[in-house]
Amino acid sequence: MTQPFELLPQFAPATLLPEIEQIAIAAPFRHMITPGGFKMSVAMTNCGPLGWVTDRKGYRYTPTDPESGKPWPPMPAALQQLAQQAAAAAGFPEFKPDACLINRYAVGAKMSLHQDKDERDFAAPIVSVSLGLPAVFQFGGLDRRDPVSRIPLAHRDVVVWGGPARLAYHGVMPLKHGVHPELGPFRINLTFRKAGP
Numbered sequence: 001m002t003q004p005f006e007l008l009p010q011f012a013p014a015t016l017l018p019e020i021e022q023i024a025i026a027a028p029f030r031h032m033i034t035p036g037g038f039k040m041s042v043a044m045t046n047c048g049p050l051g052w053v054t055d056r057k058g059y060r061y062t063p064t065d066p067e068s069g070k071p072w073p074p075m076p077a078a079l080q081q082l083a084q085q086a087a088a089a090a091g092f093p094e095f096k097p098d099a100c101l102i103n104r105y106a107v108g109a110k111m112s113l114h115q116d117k118d119e120r121d122f123a124a125p126i127v128s129v130s131l132g133l134p135a136v137f138q139f140g141g142l143d144r145r146d147p148v149s150r151i152p153l154a155h156r157d158v159v160v161w162g163g164p165a166r167l168a169y170h171g172v173m174p175l176k177h178g179v180h181p182e183l184g185p186f187r188i189n190l191t192f193r194k195a196g197p
Contacts (some may be wrong), residue, residue, distance in 0.1 A: 004168060005139055005151075005161035006090035012082055012129050012156040020102060020131075020190075021074040022125070023047045026073040027065050035059070039105065041109040044188075048075035050099040050195045061099060061117050061195045068073075075100050083127045083192035090160035092125045098193035104136060105135065105187040108192060111172040113144060114168050116193065124194035125162025131155055132183030140169040155180065 029043035032054045044051060048054040048060040051072040064071055079100055103111070116126055118123035128137075137159060140148040146169070153159070161168060175187055 004141075005150060005159055008086055008089055008155070008158040008160065010156045010157040011086055011089070012131070013078070014156065016078065016129075016131065016190075019078055020188060023073045023102065025071050026049075027068065027070075029102075030067065041105075042111060043104040043106075045102050046100060047073045047079070047097045047102065052099060052101050052126040052193075052195070059079065061118060072077055076101075079190065079192075081130065086129075086158045086160055086165070087125050087192075090125065090162070092160070092162055095124055095127070095192075095194065097124075097127070097194055099193045099195040101189075101191040103189040103191070105133070105172070105175045105189065107177045107185055108174050109138070110174040113138060113140060113148070113169045113171040115167050115169055116191075117167060119193055119195045120157075121194060122166045123162075125160050125166065127192040128159045129190040129192075130157045130159075130187065132180045132187040133178045133185070135175055135187050135189075136173040138171045138173060142169070143165055146170050155182075 027045045029045050031043050035058050084096045136155050137151045137153050138148045140146045186194045
């Protein structure tokens, strides 16, 4: 990539919501607790062989949903295909995600600046898909104190980053009030990763 991240406007198909609804039926959204005891403002679930979780024990990937004890729902073919196509468009043709984190933002929810570093191998990129209400994505550098760019994201926009920028700090500013025609007062974010070996 010639820049720290690749923005692919309107790259995601308009047919993903039924897939996400089925995942949420099998593994409902929940507000996870951080190791410090804080409840996350975003509600989360996962699909794929591995799912990201946080609790008092720390941040990690697990093959099963800790609330049900069952494997996370399989990653639908349409989601996996989207992630691979977006990664290829950004210069990562070998991407094979094994985890899809699904975040649901209500008005006021945010994601503080952080690094995605719970994966075993940082060679694979991160693919992030926005659905629903618009949001402002923050993308910084490898140090938390580095300058941060603010990138407006709309429904169906995709952002990909990897390579030297794989561990860049990033986040989402508090979601502003609005009503999306399909998702109402919510934003859904799909984050695809290669988490396992």
